[in-house]
Amino acid sequence: MKRIGVLTSGGDAPGMNAAVRAVVRTALTNNMSVVGFKRGYNGILMRSLRPEDDYIEMNTRSVSGIIHKGGTTLMTARCKEFHKLAVQKEAIRNLKAIGVEGLVCIGGNGTFAGAQALSQLGMPCIGVPGTIDNDLAYTDFTIGFDTALNTAVEAVNRIRDTGDAHERASLVTVMGRDCGDIAVYTALACGAELAIIPEVEWTLEDVADVVHKGVVGGKRSMIMILAEGAQSSLKTDLKELKKEHPKLRFTKEHITSSQFAEVIEELSGHETRATVLGYTQRGGSPTANDRILGTRTGSRAVELLRDGVFNRAVGIRDNQIIDIPLMDAMNGATFDPDLYKLVSVTGSIK
Numbered sequence: 637m638k639r640i641g642v643l644t645s646g647g648d649a650p651g652m653n654a655a656v657r658a659v660v661r662t663a664l665t666n667n668m669s670v671v672g673f674k675r676g677y678n679g680i681l682m683r684s685l686r687p688e689d690d691y692i693e694m695n696t697r698s699v700s701g702i703i704h705k706g707g708t709t710l711m712t713a714r715c716k717e718f719h720k721l722a723v724q725k726e727a728i729r730n731l732k733a734i735g736v737e738g739l740v741c742i743g744g745n746g747t748f749a750g751a752q753a754l755s756q757l758g759m760p761c762i763g764v765p766g767t768i769d770n771d772l773a774y775t776d777f778t779i780g781f782d783t784a785l786n787t788a789v790e791a792v793n794r795i796r797d798t799g800d801a802h803e804r805a806s807l808v809t810v811m812g813r814d815c816g817d818i819a820v821y822t823a824l825a826c827g828a829e830l831a832i833i834p835e836v837e838w839t840l841e842d843v844a845d846v847v848h849k850g851v852v853g854g855k856r857s858m859i860m861i862l863a864e865g866a867q868s869s870l871k872t873d874l875k876e877l878k879k880e881h882p883k884l885r886f887t888k889e890h891i892t893s894s895q896f897a898e899v900i901e902e903l904s905g906h907e908t909r910a911t912v913l914g915y916t917q918r919g920g921s922p923t924a925n926d927r928i929l930g931t932r933t934g935s936r937a938v939e940l941l942r943d944g945v946f947n948r949a950v951g952i953r954d955n956q957i958i959d960i961p962l963m964d965a966m967n968g969a970t971f972d973p974d975l976y977k978l979v980s981v982t983g984s985i986k
């Protein structure tokens with residue numbers, strides 16, 4: 637293989653730049669040229685007026701000074717129309733027209749689905765796991781997770797200071813889509829009382845109970861980490877709760893983080909505040925772990941293409957870089973019940 641492409645797609649993740657850098661430098665070292673596609677799969681569709689807005693020839697200098705930067709210098713996007721076969725075929729034609737023989741696709745589940753589709757149409761693809769969510773079961777960690785986690789931990793430390801001063805309970809909402817990993821790891825690292833996650837059923841009454849017991853047990857402040865996707869496993873009947881507490885602001889179908897805090901305050905009798913960390917978790921300079929993971933996986937992706945091993949997803953298991961068939965890499969997250977239990981064991985008072 638003499639010419640490959642690289643793209644970042646889906647939600648950006650700190651460490652994606654390190655992966656792109658490793659792809660480019662490893663390819664050049666192995667006498668392969670590299671095309672960088674902009675805005676994920678959109679770049680391959682080449683719809684911009686100027687070609688350089690869609691793809692650029694990468695050289696060793698194109699990736700200088702980016703390893704420490706958050707975001708992705710290739711930019712990213714979610715390409716909604718890419719699930720259509722006609723669009724995928726158009727992408728294959730475009731790739732062939734500029735001589736690209738293989739593609740490294742850095743992103744999460746959606747990115748891997750795009751890569752799998754292209755590989756079915758004969759374009760060799762390698763997936764590199766870049767998402768803060770850590771929701772790909774085949775790899776112990778995804779690029780960006782460690783940085784997002786550390787950002788969340790730093791934010792919670794600050795929230796704890798003010799919570800302590802006011803003797804309040806704090807509900808902190810973290811990202812993760814349908815995966816509770818950011819919440820569980822943040823809770824563990826911050827000594828939170830509770831992680832509320834999509835993988836485990838929960839009720840508002842139970843959460844209020846933890847707060848109440850904490851107050852009775854003499855805690856000055858309490859931290860509960862809420863995964864953004866946890867509403868899917870909420871077992872409280874909101875209709876009933878609304879009947880009992882008509883003044884509370886939530887609707888019968890949905891409850892926002894601040895309304896959640898109001899409910900906890902009402903049920904536990906203890907002042908409770910909500911903070912949604914949101915996109916702060918996606919930005920910022922990647923941690924050393926994410927830079928190294930990006931570098932190792934990006935480099936291995938190119939080595940696989942060089943060696944004629946196609947349609948694989950690269951990951952890390954027990955600190956070894958591994959690769960598995962791309963189509964098996966989209967199986968969702970694995971949930972570690974022991975880590976989850978450890979939050980309650982170490983964080984709450986019985």
Ligand code: F6P
Binds near residue numbers: 647767812
């Ligand atoms: O997948 C990464 C992620 O940040 C999720 O945690 C979050 O649910 C989603 O992306 C947000 O997506 P968008 O950037 O499209 O708002």
